[in-house]
Amino acid sequence: MTRKIFFYKYHGTGNDFILIDNRDFSFHIENNELIKHLCHRRFGIGADGLILLENTNKADFKMQYFNSDGNLSSMCGNGGRCIVAFAKYLGIIDNTTQFLAPDGMHSAELTPSGVALQMKDVSQIEQVGQDFYLDTGSPHYVKLIDSHENFDTVSEGQKIRYNNRFNKVGTNVNFVSVENNKIILSTYERGVEDETYSCGTGTVATAIVLGLLNGKEEQELHTKGGILKVSYTKKGEAFKNIILEGPVEQVFQGEILIKNRSKQL
Known part of the structure; x- marks a missing residue:
């Protein structure tokens, strides 16, 4: 049949x-x-x-x-x-x-450049040492690194995704570096269990973490598959009016x- x-x-x-x-x-x-x-x-x-x-x-x-x-x-x-x-x-x-x-x-x-999507508000951001953990519709662990040159997103992502805390339910893991004035982002996705060319909720999570550090309410991030833009309004401890925009x-x-x-x- x-x-x-x-x-x-x-x-x-x-x-x-x-x-x-x-x-x-x-x-x-x-x-x-x-x-x-x-x-x-x-x-x-x-x-x-x-x-x-x-x-x-x-x-x-x-x-x-x-x-x-x-x-x-x-x-x-x-x-x-x-x-x-x-x-x-x-x-x-x-x-x-x-x-x-x-x-x-x-x-x-x-939009002329693709689709602009409003994401859910984010107010709870946990700092884990020098890293961050937050939920932007999906759970994300965000880690700042010096450079993506010769960096193995899969093996480094697995170390976090399968550690004692996240092994059972899993988490997505984002690595971000600033190189030549560009924000470079790579993502290890749970469920896919591999690096993906891009991740929307991960891009939002990373942009929010960067906003905590640099105060900017608009970020442009370069993923392996292209450029995504994230904008938001910070009100107190909360990030509101979050918009993820890019090509489709x-x-x-x-x-x-x-x-x-x-x-x-």
């Missing part, structure tokens, strides 16, 4: 996702093995995660996000920006929207034939 799944492939600064129009709820979210298979870069389509667009009576649409390991996950900033562009492509929205995401309601706007691209669309070789698929 076989079946076809129609999908779209998007990326936001190299952070790539499979997007599926699931307004008819025909894609079953409990099929973790299928999601893992689709995200596999050798045996499937290949992506950092899979996103379902679904109907809701609370907003224009609902976002369901899964990591490439097949598990339902927390908020994804770049994924949020991609699904906004997807909703525009499907004719669900015009140039502005409100949608329901894993961490609650978000507003967003299509539909890479391709197609059908994948799923062969039920096992009960999992």
Whole structure:
């Protein structure tokens, strides 16, 4: 027995996702093995995660996000920006929207440079030695380093992600350096368990940490996949009106034939 799944492939600064129009709820979210298979870069389509667009009576649409390991996950900033562009492509929205995401309601706007997404407010920032830990829709550990030259993001990220504190639930790990007046950012993502070309919630977390240190309310960060901009307003100890902005691209669309070789698929 076989079946076809129609999908779209998007990326936001190299952070790539499979997007599926699931307004008819025909894609079953409990099929973790299928999601893992689709995200596999050798045996499937290949992506950092899979996103379902679904109907809701609370907003224009609902976002369901899964990591490439097949598990339902927390908020994804770049994924949020991609699904906004997807909703525009499907004719669900015009140039502005409100949608329901894993961490609650978000507003967003299509701009000449891509998509600008409003993120949740952040007020709790924990300092861990010289490092920082905060939640921007997903948990992030931010570490300042001297340089990214010859720096191994994967091995250094694993040391933190799998330490005694984070081993069970995991955390994303961001490394940031300032080189030639540019803010350079790399990210090790839980659920992907590898370095990704970009991470939206991680870019926001890093920009907030830098804002604590340099007082700036707007940061431009260079990831492996491109440039993301973050702006916010600091009110007391809280960061509000946080906007993540950057390019989004539909890479391709197609059908994948799923062969039920096992009960999992």
